[in-house]
Amino acid sequence: MKNLRQIFQDERSRESYVFNIAIGASIFLSTLFIVLETVPDLAAYKNTFFIADIVFTTLFLFEYILRIFYTPKRWKYIRSPLGLIDLLSFLPSLLIFVFPPLAGLQELRVLRVVRILRLLRLFRIYKLITLERQKDRGAGVLGLIRSVDMEIYFLAFISTVTISGTLMHLIESKVPGTEFTSIPQGMWFAIVTISTIGYGDLVPITPLGKIAASLTMIAGLILLALLISVVGKSAQTLLFGSPIEDEEKLLSNKLKN
Numbered sequence: 001m002k003n004l005r006q007i008f009q010d011e012r013s014r015e016s017y018v019f020n021i022a023i024g025a026s027i028f029l030s031t032l033f034i035v036l037e038t039v040p041d042l043a044a045y046k047n048t049f050f051i052a053d054i055v056f057t058t059l060f061l062f063e064y065i066l067r068i069f070y071t072p073k074r075w076k077y078i079r080s081p082l083g084l085i086d087l088l089s090f091l092p093s094l095l096i097f098v099f100p101p102l103a104g105l106q107e108l109r110v111l112r113v114v115r116i117l118r119l120l121r122l123f124r125i126y127k128l129i130t131l132e133r134q135k136d137r138g139a140g141v142l143g144l145i146r147s148v149d150m151e152i153y154f155l156a157f158i159s160t161v162t163i164s165g166t167l168m169h170l171i172e173s174k175v176p177g178t179e180f181t182s183i184p185q186g187m188w189f190a191i192v193t194i195s196t197i198g199y200g201d202l203v204p205i206t207p208l209g210k211i212a213a214s215l216t217m218i219a220g221l222i223l224l225a226l227l228i229s230v231v232g233k234s235a236q237t238l239l240f241g242s243p244i245e246d247e248e249k250l251l252s253n254k255l256k257n
Helices: 002-009 014-036 040-070 074-079 081-088 091-098 100-104 106-137 142-172 183-194 207-240 243-256
Strands: none
Touching: 002 014, 002 040, 014 040, 014 106, 014 142, 014 183, 040 074, 040 081, 040 091, 074 081, 081 091, 081 106, 091 100, 091 106, 100 106, 106 142, 142 183, 142 207, 183 207
16 A cells, blocks of 8 residues: 555655656557557558457556555546546457447547657656656766657657557548558658658548648647757757856866865
């Protein structure tokens, strides 16, 4: 009971750190299986994907129940965006298991991919814990901050590509003769669009598909701006040094004198 309380009430505890790593790995694997099960060539592994979904859904369900039970402000958590994302991480699959006829509803099955957004929160917790430990050791944290920021950016990029690819597959897969036959195909379109290459091998036809493609373009511009900011800071430090580090050295010399 005490360990469970530390996991959900003290994000900086070792127990919470290990638990969040395990949950993060589960989220990544479950999202990967959701993406792969849409590939026509992998239809033979349908039962494997189904069993894996049961396991991960059960895990996320119990985690959600425990988080509600041990979180001091439970109603605030339930109504918060993070709480809603946690709920969506297992609710679509749970509805399919409880009501089998819903399994044919593609929109509900694809909605499961939203669980990848949970990784952003876990990386934020990871950043806070890592920085605090570095401070306790008396080590520099500037380089670490930039390293973690790059990891968070990469995760945000993957999340954007996955969600955009899922939307494109969901919208365009109903068009006869479509090239968006799977989520990976949609992810390829998202990568080409975000990187502004635009091969033209995949083109949305439906109005909703074009809207989704436009949102992907806007997301790409935002990600590009973030990348310039993150990489720019690292390049500035590499070429000219860090003003903060210079101030720290100056203050240290004054204290010694």
